[in-house]
Amino acid sequence: MSGDREFLEQMTSTLPALRAFGRSLCGDPARADDLVQETMLKAWTSRERFQAGSNFKAWLFTILRNCYYSELRHRKFEVEDPDGEIAASVSIQPEHDLKLQVRDLNRALQELPNDQREALILVCASGLSYEEAAQICMCAVGTIKSRIARARDRLVQLLGDDAVPLGESPSTSTEAAPKTPAHRFGTS
Amino acid sequence: MSADLFFSFESMNDIKIIRNQTHTEPLESQGAPPTPRADSNGPVQVPEWLGSQLKHLFTEVMSEPVPDDLQALLKQLEEKERR
Numbered sequence: 001m002s003g004d005r006e007f008l009e010q011m012t013s014t015l016p017a018l019r020a021f022g023r024s025l026c027g028d029p030a031r032a033d034d035l036v037q038e039t040m041l042k043a044w045t046s047r048e049r050f051q052a053g054s055n056f057k058a059w060l061f062t063i064l065r066n067c068y069y070s071e072l073r074h075r076k077f078e079v080e081d082p083d084g085e086i087a088a089s090v091s092i093q094p095e096h097d098l099k100l101q102v103r104d105l106n107r108a109l110q111e112l113p114n115d116q117r118e119a120l121i122l123v124c125a126s127g128l129s130y131e132e133a134a135q136i137c138m139c140a141v142g143t144i145k146s147r148i149a150r151a152r153d154r155l156v157q158l159l160g161d162d163a164v165p166l167g168e169s170p171s172t173s174t175e176a177a178p179k180t181p182a183h184r185f186g187t188s
Numbered sequence: 189m190s191a192d193l194f195f196s197f198e199s200m201n202d203i204k205i206i207r208n209q210t211h212t213e214p215l216e217s218q219g220a221p222p223t224p225r226a227d228s229n230g231p232v233q234v235p236e237w238l239g240s241q242l243k244h245l246f247t248e249v250m251s252e253p254v255p256d257d258l259q260a261l262l263k264q265l266e267e268k269e270r271r
Contacts, residue, residue: 004269005269008262008265008266008269011262011265012262015254015258015262016249016250016251016252016254017246017250019249019250019252019254019258020246020247020249020250023249024245024246024249033255033257033258036258037257037258037261040258040261040262040265041261044265105238105241105242105245106245109245120242121242121246123232124234124238124239124242124243125242125243125245125246126246127243130231145231145232148232148234149232152232152233152234152235152238155238156235156238159238
């Protein structure tokens with residue numbers, strides 16, 4: 001069926017972003033890909049429920065998010081990582097300062113509560129709008145914004161001035177987000 | 189309409205009492221420094237360095253090749269679709 005073919009094409013093109021979202025949620029590459037695999041299967045079996053023309057990426061993200069929380073509830077998904085071994089296994093090679101900062105950011109993200117981390121990732125990393133993030137997280141737009149604000153504050157506290165890129169003065173580290181459409185966050 | 193009282197002092201001898209006549213009047217108008225906060229009318233301010241690092245974190249993963257097991261699953265689903 002051409003509908004199924006188009007569905008698979010959409011899923012294939014969304015796969016990289018889905019993997020990135022899964023990785024951001026759980027912090028572990030292998031478990032993230034397990035989540036993605038489960039998401040793909042669930043999406044395929046539920047493809048009749050997807051309304052053509054609606055936001056396919058948000059729909060897949062919702063499924064993955066539900067899988068993640070389901071595992072948290074039923075399988076105690078979160079693993080204690082007091083020595084940071086799992087966080088350190090994130091495959092980012094410290095070739096230069098930016099990658100070191102990214103690795104620290106990944107560790108810091110895992111320190112956040114799940115709801116704050118996902119809100120921050122959905123809007124500030126994957127480029128979804130507040131409305132799309134609210135739809136995925138099944139909460140109000142204001143709640144998403146509050147979570148992002150709290151996540152921001154916590155990350156700034158965790159990462160501090162070490163995260164300011166070389167060549168920038170600390171005074172530029174609190175620049176306001178660039179002007180964007182009111183409903184969307186993200187730099188161009 | 190209730191009145192909220194805010195006070196600030198620059199020295200022990202200089203205490204100013206500012207009466208806020210409405211709930212929604214922002215503190216900034218009272219001379220207090222602007223406080224980034226989440227409200228329903230605009231985006232949340234995030235430091236530029238944090239925003240760029242978040243995006244970089246995300247795009248790093250997106251640029252990775254799709255693992256073999258996920259590729260295999262896609263092929264299986266494609267074969268089912270062809271039948």
